[in-house]
Amino acid sequence: MSAVHEPPVRPEYVAPQRAAPAPALVSTGSVDRLSWLNKPAILLALVILWELLARWVDNDLLLPGALQTARAFIDGIASGELIGYVTVSLAILVQGFLLGVAIAFLLTWLAVSNRFGRELIDTLTSMFNPLPAIALLPLALLWFGLGKGSLLMVLVHSVVWPLTLNASAGFRAVPETLRMAGRNYGLGGLRMVLQILVPAALPSILSGLKIGWAFAWRTLIAAELVFGSTSGQGGLGWYIFQNRNELFTDKVFAGLATVILIGLAIERCVFQTLERVTVRRWGMQR
Amino acid sequence: MRAIAPFNLVPPEPLLRAQHVTLEYASERGVVRATDDVSFDVYRGDRFVLLGPSGCGKSTLLKAIGGFIAPRAGSLHLGGTPVTGPGPDRIVVFQEFDQLPPWKTVKQNVLFPMLAGGVARAEAEVRARHWLGKVGLARFADAYPHTLSGGMKARVAIARALAMQPAVLLMDEPFAALDALTRRSMQEELQALWDEIGFTMLFVTHSIEEALVVGNRILLLSPHPGRVRAELNSHQFSLASAGSHEFQAATQRIHALLFGADADAPAVQPQPALVQP
Numbered sequence: 124m125s126a127v128h129e130p131p132v133r134p135e136y137v138a139p140q141r142a143a144p145a146p147a148l149v150s151t152g153s154v155d156r157l158s159w160l161n162k163p164a165i166l167l168a169l170v171i172l173w174e175l176l177a178r179w180v181d182n183d184l185l186l187p188g189a190l191q192t193a194r195a196f197i198d199g200i201a202s203g204e205l206i207g208y209v210t211v212s213l214a215i216l217v218q219g220f221l222l223g224v225a226i227a228f229l230l231t232w233l234a235v236s237n238r239f240g241r242e243l244i245d246t247l248t249s250m251f252n253p254l255p256a257i258a259l260l261p262l263a264l265l266w267f268g269l270g271k272g273s274l275l276m277v278l279v280h281s282v283v284w285p286l287t288l289n290a291s292a293g294f295r296a297v298p299e300t301l302r303m304a305g306r307n308y309g310l311g312g313l314r315m316v317l318q319i320l321v322p323a324a325l326p327s328i329l330s331g332l333k334i335g336w337a338f339a340w341r342t343l344i345a346a347e348l349v350f351g352s353t354s355g356q357g358g359l360g361w362y363i364f365q366n367r368n369e370l371f372t373d374k375v376f377a378g379l380a381t382v383i384l385i386g387l388a389i390e391r392c393v394f395q396t397l398e399r400v401t402v403r404r405w406g407m408q409r
Numbered sequence: 410m411r412a413i414a415p416f417n418l419v420p421p422e423p424l425l426r427a428q429h430v431t432l433e434y435a436s437e438r439g440v441v442r443a444t445d446d447v448s449f450d451v452y453r454g455d456r457f458v459l460l461g462p463s464g465c466g467k468s469t470l471l472k473a474i475g476g477f478i479a480p481r482a483g484s485l486h487l488g489g490t491p492v493t494g495p496g497p498d499r500i501v502v503f504q505e506f507d508q509l510p511p512w513k514t515v516k517q518n519v520l521f522p523m524l525a526g527g528v529a530r531a532e533a534e535v536r537a538r539h540w541l542g543k544v545g546l547a548r549f550a551d552a553y554p555h556t557l558s559g560g561m562k563a564r565v566a567i568a569r570a571l572a573m574q575p576a577v578l579l580m581d582e583p584f585a586a587l588d589a590l591t592r593r594s595m596q597e598e599l600q601a602l603w604d605e606i607g608f609t610m611l612f613v614t615h616s617i618e619e620a621l622v623v624g625n626r627i628l629l630l631s632p633h634p635g636r637v638r639a640e641l642n643s644h645q646f647s648l649a650s651a652g653s654h655e656f657q658a659a660t661q662r663i664h665a666l667l668f669g670a671d672a673d674a675p676a677v678q679p680q681p682a683l684v685q686p
Contacts, residue, residue, distance in 0.1 A: 308522035406555025
């Protein structure tokens with residue numbers, strides 16, 4: 124064997140013992156220092172681009188600029204007109220969302236409690252989840268007429284299936300070890316569900332709620348566009364539709380901006396807060 | 410909490426008695442026999458080890474004692490009463506780290522089974538603080554499990570189990586998912602806790618060395634299906650004697666018992682024992 128490939132024999136040494144070091148935290152604060160800049164900067168750039176494009180097109184009927192839209196938006200808020208429409212929309216949305224959540228939890232309970240329920244709910248969700256809620260609107264109008272009933276039906280449909288799908292998947296994914304630990308401590312029935320299964324499935328339940336909320340919001344606006352106001356009270360979709368008819372395009376844009384802003388606000392204030400104090404804090408979601 | 414001296418009284422009756430236990434479980438290919446006619450007695454203060462290669466039914470046996478699986482034949486008795494279901498007198502420490510609910514802090518995790526079992530809150534708090542101190546995690550009482558290392562999670566699970574003061578502590582390969590250095594220090598700490606308190610423990614492992622170090626009595630199981638191969642004493646060994654000649658000899662003896670000496674190897678059955686297809 125050739126000695127060329129033998130590594131050299133080196134002397135050993137032992138480092139002298141030193142005092143225990145402080146925890147290895149070199150610097151505090153976020154590593155990604157510029158991340159807070161990104162979103163507002165992107166938004167600002169988009170707004171400037173929009174304004175430039177609008178000035179270049181130079182046609183208020185087709186494309187009002189950012190400033191003009193902002194003016195229409197502020198006027199709408201100041202006169203209370205826009206706030207009225209938003210209130211009508213949000214009131215019906217909250218009712219439909221809560222009803223949908225209640226039904227979804229009932230279906231989830233059915234889906235995770237026995238085998239037949241599981242097959243049934245699996246079939247139902249795979250049938251109805253891909254079906255756009257707005258496609259049911261003609262039927263809803265036939266059954267419930269022009270009014271709240273029809274809106275509630277399409278809202279419930281848009282919330283129930285994604286939430287059921289996510290929540291039941293979450294319950295099925297609860298680790299077997301955790302279930303056994305619960306049984307080990309003598310938990311059963313409702314205590315098992317509330318103290319082990321629901322918290323363990325919370326990441327999926329929250330993401331189901333988030334998707335359900337977004338579906339409900341877009342379905343409501345679309346439904347309001349189709350059949351507008353009932354008994355003189357219109358929602359945000361109706362506001363958009365009516366202003367388009369009257370060619371107040373800046374108000375159409377203000378209405379669209381309101382839809383986006385409310386969606387963002389709920390996402391940031393409600394869902395991100397919920398996630399921060401629960402699943403993120405517990406390390407169940409990053 | 411007083412330490413119970415483990416040695417001064419050995420009761421004539423075993424604490425945990427497994428008699429002719431046959432266990433089966435359903436798999437995709439049919440019913441698999443996990444253990445066949447296994448009998449053993451665990452006495453108070455025992456560190457009883459179930460040792461065998463994978464497929465010997467040792468974990469299934471532990472789950473049956475935990476009450477999660479009912480035996481197909483034979484009986485399991487704890488302190489004279491038959492085991493019928495899971496209960497807080499037999500707390501299990503699992504191998505998996507997700508045995509700790511991630512939504513509870515370390516202290517809440519230790520409190521959880523006590524409160525679920527009806528222990529008064531004030532007493533549960535005292536016991537939780539005591540046991541977290543014992544496993545060296547007093548400073549981490551308010552940390553969430555995802556911020557802990559694997560060894561610390563194992564310590565929380567052990568503190569949680571001991572705080573319940575179970576009649577027997579069931580440990581299902583509790584250190585198998587840890588790195589070798591952490592495993593060794595966990596074995597030391599478990600030994601120190603036992604020296605101090607003298608709880609009764611049933612410990613499942615597939616490591617011959619761990620069995621010799623941790624246990625005072627070892628039940629050797631052969632696989633497919635799990636049958637008793639031997640029951641050996643190992644009370645004379647500890648981590649300190651792990652390099653000794655006797656220790657090496659014991660290791661080789663167990664290895665030969667499990668896998669057969671090269672010359673007179675018994676016919677190995679590679680197929681799982683399918684009872685009904």
